[in-house]
Amino acid sequence: MAARSCLYALVLFLAFQSTMIQANIVLTPPQCRPVLASSLERIQFLLNLIIYKAEFFLRASTGRGIDDIAPGLVQGPVPVGATVAALDNDTRRIIEELGLICVGHISEVAGYGVLRAQLYSRVNSTLSPYTFTVGRFYNLSAELDNRLGGCGMKDEGLFVPLQLGAENRTTSNVVPADVNSLAYARYEREILGIVFGNGNATRPGAIFPAGFNGILFRRIVL
Structure with a gap:
């Protein structure tokens, strides 16, 4: 009986382990899975985080926000409850500089993403006075950059094969990046x-x- 009891226990244990393994595979919660999104949507998501950092650093160091540094750069409500932190002068200057750097990043991520989004919307338009389209022109310029750079493909056109798209999920290419959505470094x-x-x-x-x-x-x- 003891041996049979041990056998039953082993079977139950293995069944339980199998169930847990299947649960881990099938019942992964949504917050632990990637969200299907376009490149432009990923830019917008990233901007939220950069804006937060900029406001945090600027208001903690000077009491001013992005609207005071670069009016019209961002939209949305002004942060509530932000106060100047008790910092020594050297630390305050460093924190302010970090905030100003973030404002610069917002400008870069916003003029570049918007520009490529505009080009993408006109990808099939003929680029006067030439006979080829916007998409073809951008592809040619990307190919030229890659050839002159001499370090492989680091610039991409407005469309890429699926295997080169963000997370292997899209052929649109508002932001040039590798399959892991990481920006190329030149x-x-x-x-x-x-x-x-x-x-x-x-x-x-x-x-x-x-x-x-x-x-x-x-x-x-x-």
């Missing part, structure tokens, strides 16, 4: 090769025929 030599128009970071040309100023550029050239 480094100094890549950027120089693109803006010089020749793929060579040490040979100025195109829109910077005289090269760059600064120690970093001189170090690259030498």
Whole structure:
């Protein structure tokens, strides 16, 4: 009887474990699953977090908010209950600078996302005086950047194959990013090769025929 009882207990244990494994797979709560969203929607979501950081840092350090720094940049109600924090002067300056940096990020994420969204809405329009469309032009410029940068595909057109879309879920491409929705990084030599128009970071040309100023550029050239 003891052996049979142990066998029953083992069977019940295995059944319980199997049920728990299935529950973990099937009954994952919504908050633990990715939300299907467009690139523009992801930008809007991200902006909420950046706006929060900007308001937090600015109001804690100076008592002013984004509307005081950059009127009209964001929409929505003014934060309620924000007060200036008790900070020493050095800390206050650092926190204020962090807030100003966040305001700059909001401007960048908002002019760039909106610009690509506008281009996306006109993707099939002919780009006068040429005979090709906005989408084709953007694809060509992305291909050129990638070729001049020389470090693989880091710029993308307004449409991409599904396997290159955000989370492998979309072919629209308002924000260029990899399949994990992470922005591509370009480094100094890549950027120089693109803006010089020749793929060579040490040979100025195109829109910077005289090269760059600064120690970093001189170090690259030498």
